[in-house]
Amino acid sequence: MKIKVINPNTTLSMTRSIGEAARAAVSEETIIEAVSPSMGPVSIEGHYDEALASVGVIDEVRKGEVDGVDAYVLACFGDPGLMAARELATGPVIGIAQAAFHAASFAGRSFAIVTTLGRTLGRARDLVLEYGFERQCVAYRACEVPVLGLESDEEGSYRALEAECLDVLESTHADAIVLGCAGMAKMCARLSDRLGVPVVDGVAAGAAFAESLVRIGVGTCKTGEFAAPLPKQVDGLLESFSVS
Amino acid sequence: MKIKVINPNTTLSMTRSIGEAARAAVSEETIIEAVSPSMGPVSIEGHYDEALASVGVIDEVRKGEVDGVDAYVLACFGDPGLMAARELATGPVIGIAQAAFHAASFAGRSFAIVTTLGRTLGRARDLVLEYGFERQCVAYRACEVPVLGLESDEEGSYRALEAECLDVLESTHADAIVLGCAGMAKMCARLSDRLGVPVVDGVAAGAAFAESLVRIGVGTCKTGEFAAPLPKQVDGLLESFSVS
Amino acid sequence: MKIKVINPNTTLSMTRSIGEAARAAVSEETIIEAVSPSMGPVSIEGHYDEALASVGVIDEVRKGEVDGVDAYVLACFGDPGLMAARELATGPVIGIAQAAFHAASFAGRSFAIVTTLGRTLGRARDLVLEYGFERQCVAYRACEVPVLGLESDEEGSYRALEAECLDVLESTHADAIVLGCAGMAKMCARLSDRLGVPVVDGVAAGAAFAESLVRIGVGTCKTGEFAAPLPKQVDGLLESFSVS
Amino acid sequence: MKIKVINPNTTLSMTRSIGEAARAAVSEETIIEAVSPSMGPVSIEGHYDEALASVGVIDEVRKGEVDGVDAYVLACFGDPGLMAARELATGPVIGIAQAAFHAASFAGRSFAIVTTLGRTLGRARDLVLEYGFERQCVAYRACEVPVLGLESDEEGSYRALEAECLDVLESTHADAIVLGCAGMAKMCARLSDRLGVPVVDGVAAGAAFAESLVRIGVGTCKTGEFAAPLPKQVDGLLESFSVS
Amino acid sequence: MKIKVINPNTTLSMTRSIGEAARAAVSEETIIEAVSPSMGPVSIEGHYDEALASVGVIDEVRKGEVDGVDAYVLACFGDPGLMAARELATGPVIGIAQAAFHAASFAGRSFAIVTTLGRTLGRARDLVLEYGFERQCVAYRACEVPVLGLESDEEGSYRALEAECLDVLESTHADAIVLGCAGMAKMCARLSDRLGVPVVDGVAAGAAFAESLVRIGVGTCKTGEFAAPLPKQVDGLLESFSVS
Amino acid sequence: MKIKVINPNTTLSMTRSIGEAARAAVSEETIIEAVSPSMGPVSIEGHYDEALASVGVIDEVRKGEVDGVDAYVLACFGDPGLMAARELATGPVIGIAQAAFHAASFAGRSFAIVTTLGRTLGRARDLVLEYGFERQCVAYRACEVPVLGLESDEEGSYRALEAECLDVLESTHADAIVLGCAGMAKMCARLSDRLGVPVVDGVAAGAAFAESLVRIGVGTCKTGEFAAPLPKQVDGLLESFSVS
Structure with a gap:
């Protein structure tokens, strides 16, 4: 099982310690991949920071789906981008x-x-x-x-x-x-x-619960609100997020 | 008084009809400026679209502050970016x-x-x-x-x-x-x-209430949660959103 | 547009300052009529006072309907008689x-x-x-x-x-x-x-919102709970409130 | 023990059947006094009727206090005037x-x-x-x-x-x-x-519970919100309700 | 009318004073029977004690049904066994x-x-x-x-x-x-x-309300959740609680 | 890690299938012990059954504490005895x-x-x-x-x-x-x-979450409401539950 832990800010030293906390919370056969997005604020301390950080979270979930990730943990206490991430992911997504x-x-x-x-x-x-x-x-x-x-x-x-x-x-x-x-x-x-x-x-809790949910087969319901994003053009700076 | 009505999607024909609805809801001396951001999805129909649209909303509020806008209306029913916009704006921000x-x-x-x-x-x-x-x-x-x-x-x-x-x-x-x-x-x-x-x-209601709030002097409280965003580096694709 | 601001107590000096606060909150073309009822307590500081003040509020709304009032503001913080006033009025009624x-x-x-x-x-x-x-x-x-x-x-x-x-x-x-x-x-x-x-x-807010609601065409729903009072005899001291 | 059951409308045939229902719900030593006010609507079917009926309820509680009533039941399902009655009464007041x-x-x-x-x-x-x-x-x-x-x-x-x-x-x-x-x-x-x-x-329940509350010594708290109405002039049609 | 007041703990001196409080709260013709179960903790000060006390409550209600009890009061502030007692009793059951x-x-x-x-x-x-x-x-x-x-x-x-x-x-x-x-x-x-x-x-209140409910004919609804327990074997220490 | 899964009814065939569901939900190094109490109803379908089943749950948790159990799952959908079990256990207790x-x-x-x-x-x-x-x-x-x-x-x-x-x-x-x-x-x-x-x-979810909680070190808070039961005599049929 592969769990991707996304630190929504871009401070890599924090990403490392987050990864360690997550690893200690799961069984040995589970792989923890801890990452930061390539874009976004260096720390998240308000609504403005949250809104910007959501884009990087989306980007990492998008990549994770290509990589066969089984579940995601969003490692910022504001759970930025959680709802959008659930639309993108096929497995469970948990905010800390x-x-x-x-x-x-x-x-x-x-x-x-x-x-x-x-x-x-x-x-x-x-x-x-x-x-x-x-x-x-x-x-x-x-x-x-x-x-x-x-x-x-x-x-x-x-x-x-x-x-x-x-x-x-x-x-x-x-x-x-x-x-x-x-x-x-x-x-x-x-x-x-x-x-x-x-x-x-929440990092430990998120990792442990993500593993639990995969094991018991409870993912996000994909038939309604959290179905995949609709195909749609996105303009300007964000055009790489267009969905075809 | 100048009220900026932001259509968070990039479909300009919709922006025009939104502007008309807003204009009909305020007194003659109030100026309505209806815009779409330069970036973001062409329509907003889910959490993924909302998250991306928030960035464009932020961008337009940032510009509005330079232009002396008195109040903002966010003209998408999911009120994307409302909290972040309140941090940026000195006057009231209302979602439809x-x-x-x-x-x-x-x-x-x-x-x-x-x-x-x-x-x-x-x-x-x-x-x-x-x-x-x-x-x-x-x-x-x-x-x-x-x-x-x-x-x-x-x-x-x-x-x-x-x-x-x-x-x-x-x-x-x-x-x-x-x-x-x-x-x-x-x-x-x-x-x-x-x-x-x-x-x-909500467009008419938002424009009318925005005018009311400016007139009675009730804006966003700027001393706590909605104080201006903290100075902070933003990386990668979004670096133009860094706050100095 | 004519907005009637009813001060539910009978202290006229207070009615005057209430009228001024309301006038400052609306556009110039809107007429503010500030009144006190001919009956009721000189101030409202409890449930007994509220119950008595409601009768005067009703009386003033009844007169306002004859006078073509577009909206009402009830200028006492207990919103006395608000529900009854909504049954009588065809336009919006707002408590402060x-x-x-x-x-x-x-x-x-x-x-x-x-x-x-x-x-x-x-x-x-x-x-x-x-x-x-x-x-x-x-x-x-x-x-x-x-x-x-x-x-x-x-x-x-x-x-x-x-x-x-x-x-x-x-x-x-x-x-x-x-x-x-x-x-x-x-x-x-x-x-x-x-x-x-x-x-x-609340006086300023009530006046401004009343103007807004009239402008956007949102009045009280008159098809259910707030339909006009049923024709009915009222006895004794209150017989002038009979509805025919 | 004397319990006064107030039918807030002025239809006496209804007052009689209400009195009977109340009497059947209490012990033999308890006296039920069922009355209608001298003023108010013949029936209560909306907010306007309620507001007017409250005045008659107040009037009857005021008289009841002179008569040494131990508890009151307000026998209209809207509980009109309940809060005001609690200010006036020294014993419990219950709405049906x-x-x-x-x-x-x-x-x-x-x-x-x-x-x-x-x-x-x-x-x-x-x-x-x-x-x-x-x-x-x-x-x-x-x-x-x-x-x-x-x-x-x-x-x-x-x-x-x-x-x-x-x-x-x-x-x-x-x-x-x-x-x-x-x-x-x-x-x-x-x-x-x-x-x-x-x-x-509710009439039976109200009478039975009123008797219970008197017996166990639980009346309205008279030290705060429900203290006696403040001395105050009431003007016009309602001047007889002035409190000295 | 017979009201059984069950002190769920086994301390009889407390049962006596509970009985006195209950008797003072009802009319003279009503019989108060105050008892403690033959089993259970000497006082109830936590969830463990509550769970054990529930069994004794059940036992006393079971006996009360044979004795023609009209209503029950459970005289412990945690209301232990209240739901189960309602299944067993045909009359009202009230926790203090x-x-x-x-x-x-x-x-x-x-x-x-x-x-x-x-x-x-x-x-x-x-x-x-x-x-x-x-x-x-x-x-x-x-x-x-x-x-x-x-x-x-x-x-x-x-x-x-x-x-x-x-x-x-x-x-x-x-x-x-x-x-x-x-x-x-x-x-x-x-x-x-x-x-x-x-x-x-609560003891006085419970006794008075129990009398009220019997008098106005409002008992537990016996057609759904609180129907009699289903016939069922109970094993081991508790086998005397089997329902045939 | 040892997790004890308690089926609160006494039907052993059900206990076996519950044990299998729990085992499939945890990692290989975790031991699942599935048991039924020696006392209680054969199935739980109402409040009476719940109250009786709680005693058996308590009994099994008491034994589990002697055996060094790390966490408990109560495998009946009414979560009978959960609060009492938390007082007894030093590790987490989860109801299904x-x-x-x-x-x-x-x-x-x-x-x-x-x-x-x-x-x-x-x-x-x-x-x-x-x-x-x-x-x-x-x-x-x-x-x-x-x-x-x-x-x-x-x-x-x-x-x-x-x-x-x-x-x-x-x-x-x-x-x-x-x-x-x-x-x-x-x-x-x-x-x-x-x-x-x-x-x-809930059996799978309970077992998986119990394992998670042990792993991340989050047990029941033992300093307040869920501290160990107080030393106390229990009488009659239940005297073996006395706490010394």
């Missing part, structure tokens, strides 16, 4: 926010999201609503570390994240923490040990 | 699905959406949920006419649309009909006369 | 709470209501629920200034209102403030400058 | 729609409302929402018999009602029927025998 | 959490639950959701006194409970308090006097 | 209804449940609500085959199930089918081929 919410809901009654910048929490709220986790998600928090700061100052970032987690647990007694950025994957185990409650990294 | 839902909710207790292709109804559901109209929207219907078919066979399209509207009114007694495509704007008056209930075209 | 919620929802993801007396917040909650803005409305606050106090001590009232707004913005980061009383209309611009987020006065 | 929904929810998972005229179903929906029974109420039906028709043609009305109940049970398998008009009280037992599922008359 | 929520919702807009141990609040949340009181229940609190502590240290327990109630009223302004344990029944009147808002004991 | 809903929600926007007897659909509704899938689950259907009928007449059962699935897909266009009984596991692949949409068997 989606995966993390599902995993956290197995851990108890409630979870709290702790992310990078506060301005991205609106997107988190939209996804919680869209996926149906309004009751379970009891807090939305940000440690105000930029995405690339997770790489450039790993220890400082960890401390800010830990502080925010401790604070939200004290005030909400949430049963689990959901990490709000793919770049936090490598801090997950340390944080879980420290906090004493389950901490969910 | 959003505008139509708000207008219809003044007409009574319930409305029904009648759109082009059934595969786009999932997006309509997402927007109804996101904007908070779950209770008011009592039916999602499609007449299965492609977007460009609204132009190529206007009379046939009208008949299919009318039939679907009559059917949904009979079964749900909805208080209003929301037209699910900017391309249906020109059919709105005829349909309303025929059906005997309010019929809402 | 309703209008304010709709306007605020274009400004971002969330808004906070700041009103006069805390005992009226229950009614605000009912309207938020009924109109479908539960998710957007993130706080209900009162500055505990009585309605008539807004007129008798304008500066003191403003300061109490401002303090409450600053407090709610700090604790909720709401994207907009909704003013919870028609008597606050004149404080809207000053408050908006001070707070740095959009502040919505 | 409210009572019926609560009673029906003890009977199983779901209920269907069957009322008189279809135009009143909007009000039923508002109450279901306000009281929190959206999930339990699975159907809204009308037999299209006017309220006074229940008296003038009892057998014909019964048959229309029975037919509608049978139809809704077949299509929804609801666990209970809620009768949507106080005038249907006398048909409740016959209908229940015929249908084989619990049928709830 | 359910009864308390209904009673409290007549007292105003909002209530707060104050219970024994915090670990039981999850169950309270589940019941609030299942019964449809999400909007009304504005706070979930625990005084961290174990169930049997209510008996062994009554004064200390009362003080802890009172302190928690005062705190939650100050922060939420809830209109009523719901006591979260049958063992608190005897503290209800004292607490209500002290707090100045209605305090609801 | 829960697992199936999560899996189906990855397949698209909507799913339909098709189960055995209609009387069990109420429990399915409760679980959909509790787990947060109200929006996704668009239909509840029963083929009216008893649970043991799935074994005694496999072909007839399959045909009834297929017919119901085809019917619900035609009327709702759901994106996936959720099988409402562990006994249907063996029909899953055949049905999926026939229907052309994903069909989800």
Whole structure:
């Protein structure tokens, strides 16, 4: 089985650590291919960045279909391009926010999201609503570390994240923490040990669930909303995305 | 006051009729500028098309800010790129699905959406949920006419649309009909006369509400989620979208 | 176009400032007629007051229909008599709470209501629920200034209102403030400058949206729930409200 | 214990049968006083009628407080004036729609409302929402018999009602029927025998629950929203409702 | 009329005080039979305890049906075995959490639950959701006194409970308090006097409502989900629960 | 890794086929132990059966903890005893209804449940609500085959199930089918081929997700609601369940 993990931003050091987190979450016979698109923003911290990143996600799924990929994981917490990717792919496509919410809901009654910048929490709220986790998600928090700061100052970032987690647990007694950025994957185990409650990294959850779905034969329904894109001309800068 | 109405697809004949519907909905001193982006799909009928169209919407809002535009209307029923546009614009940005839902909710207790292709109804559901109209929207219907078919066979399209509207009114007694495509704007008056209930075209509603919001001084809140995009490099095909 | 703005209480100084706020929100060709009923309480600060005020609202809409009014705005934040007014009127009828919620929802993801007396917040909650803005409305606050106090001590009232707004913005980061009383209309611009987020006065929003709805031809659906009242005898003190 | 049952319309024959239904639902030591106001519409079949009827309800509660009434039942399915009545009364006030929904929810998972005229179903929906029974109420039906028709043609009305109940049970398998008009009280037992599922008359439910609440000492909270109306002048036709 | 009040735990001193609370809530002609099952935990403070207690509840309802019981009250705030009991009983079955929520919702807009141990609040949340009181229940609190502590240290327990109630009223302004344990029944009147808002004991509410439902002829619908259990062999330790 | 799959009924032939479905869903190194309790009903078709089956589930989890089990799957669609099992277990516990809903929600926007007897659909509704899938689950259907009928007449059962699935897909266009009984596991692949949409068997989904959760280190939060049961005496028939 081949699972393609797409880091929607173009920062390759982050792609590498995402790949490692995904590999640790699946069985040995499953191949993890971790990539970044050739186009798009270096990090994703708002709606503008999300919209642009979706194009690169589409591009990578398109390529993945040629390569015989069995399932995709979109490794940005805004799940950019997820719906479009489902139209393109024949196998399952999972966003890491989606995966993390599902995993956290197995851990108890409630979870709290702790992310990078506060301005991205609106997107988190939209996804919680869209996926149906309004009751379970009891807090939305940000440690105000930029995405690339997770790489450039790993220890400082960890401390800010830990502080925010401790604070939200004290005030909400949430049963689990959901990490709000793919770049936090490598801090997950340390944080879980420290906090004493389950901490969910969406990259690991996404990879594990993608493998599960392929194994039990549950892919995207292709007969309605998520059928292949209609043949159509696309103009200008994006003309290479025309569908024939 | 200058309102820029962006048709997110690249079909200019549709842009023209959208511009006319918008002009009829505002006072004489307001200038309507109706445009299509230089890039993107010729019509929008699914999530893939939406994702690609968002880039063109962003491009036009970016230009509009240079031109001193006061408000924007996104004239595609999926409201593609709305969130990103709000980050870029200093004035209000309204999607036509959003505008139509708000207008219809003044007409009574319930409305029904009648759109082009059934595969786009999932997006309509997402927007109804996101904007908070779950209770008011009592039916999602499609007449299965492609977007460009609204132009190529206007009379046939009208008949299919009318039939679907009559059917949904009979079964749900909805208080209003929301037209699910900017391309249906020109059919709105005829349909309303025929059906005997309010019929809402989002282009007209969007233009009128945009003018209202500018007049009462209610724009997008720019201090949090919708602050300007962060300075950031964008790579590859999309590098012209880098923010400095 | 003639829009009748009904101040449901009988305090005429308030009616005048309401009329001014409405006039500033519409185009020049639109006529604003601001009135108070000949009957009812001098201010509206609870359910008892609301129930009594509804009768005067009905009376004014009945007269307005004779006068050829195109649309109505009910200028009390409890939207008293709105449903009954819709049965009587042939054109749109908008309550200022309703209008304010709709306007605020274009400004971002969330808004906070700041009103006069805390005992009226229950009614605000009912309207938020009924109109479908539960998710957007993130706080209900009162500055505990009585309605008539807004007129008798304008500066003191403003300061109490401002303090409450600053407090709610700090604790909720709401994207907009909704003013919870028609008597606050004149404080809207000053408050908006001070707070740095959009502040919505329902009188202005109601007038602007009423004009919009007339222009785009979306009135109340008259074929079902909001058809004209049935012919019926009314007894005793209210017999002049009999419908023949 | 004295329970005042207020029929908000002025049709006394209906008041009598309502009184009988209430009396059958309480213990012998409880006194039922069934009245109609001296003012208001002869029947209540829409929002206009409701608004006018609220004034008479208020008037009767005001008198009841002088008379030492322990609890009130408002015997119209729209629960007109309920909130205002709670401000006036020191004991519990129950609307029959409210009572019926609560009673029906003890009977199983779901209920269907069957009322008189279809135009009143909007009000039923508002109450279901306000009281929190959206999930339990699975159907809204009308037999299209006017309220006074229940008296003038009892057998014909019964048959229309029975037919509608049978139809809704077949299509929804609801666990209970809620009768949507106080005038249907006398048909409740016959209908229940015929249908084989619990049928709830709100008059009986309201009287029984009012007695229960007095017995267990649970009245309206009088420290906040439902404190006594504020002292206030009321003008014109309604000046007798001034509060000193 | 005979109402059987089942204390699902096996602590008989608690059963006695529960019986007294129930007796005070019904008319004189109604017989209250208060019992504990012969099997099950001595107190119920978690899901494990609930699951085991359900068996004893079933056993007592089974016996009650032989004895001609008219209605049942399940006197543990988790309403253990309620659904199963409804299948077995021909008359109404009410849980005290359910009864308390209904009673409290007549007292105003909002209530707060104050219970024994915090670990039981999850169950309270589940019941609030299942019964449809999400909007009304504005706070979930625990005084961290174990169930049997209510008996062994009554004064200390009362003080802890009172302190928690005062705190939650100050922060939420809830209109009523719901006591979260049958063992608190005897503290209800004292607490209500002290707090100045209605305090609801589910045992009293359950008994009063059970009497009401029998009187108005509204029992469980027996034609669908709650029909008698199907004939079936039960194995091992529980074989005496086989249904023939 | 050892996963214990508990069939909560005592029909061993069903336990065997459940074990096979689970084994096919996990990697080779994972051990599946499929068992039935020594006590409880032979099949589970209602709330009475569920309540009794919970005891056996508890018993098997208790034993599993001694045996070093890493995760549990409860293989009955009512998820009986799930909450209690979570208190007992140190690793994750998944119910098959829960697992199936999560899996189906990855397949698209909507799913339909098709189960055995209609009387069990109420429990399915409760679980959909509790787990947060109200929006996704668009239909509840029963083929009216008893649970043991799935074994005694496999072909007839399959045909009834297929017919119901085809019917619900035609009327709702759901994106996936959720099988409402562990006994249907063996029909899953055949049905999926026939229907052309994903069909989800909760046994397979539960086993796969249990393995995933263990691998990514997300178990039940043990610091609050789901901490180990408190030490407590249990009386009578169930005294062996006392906790010391």
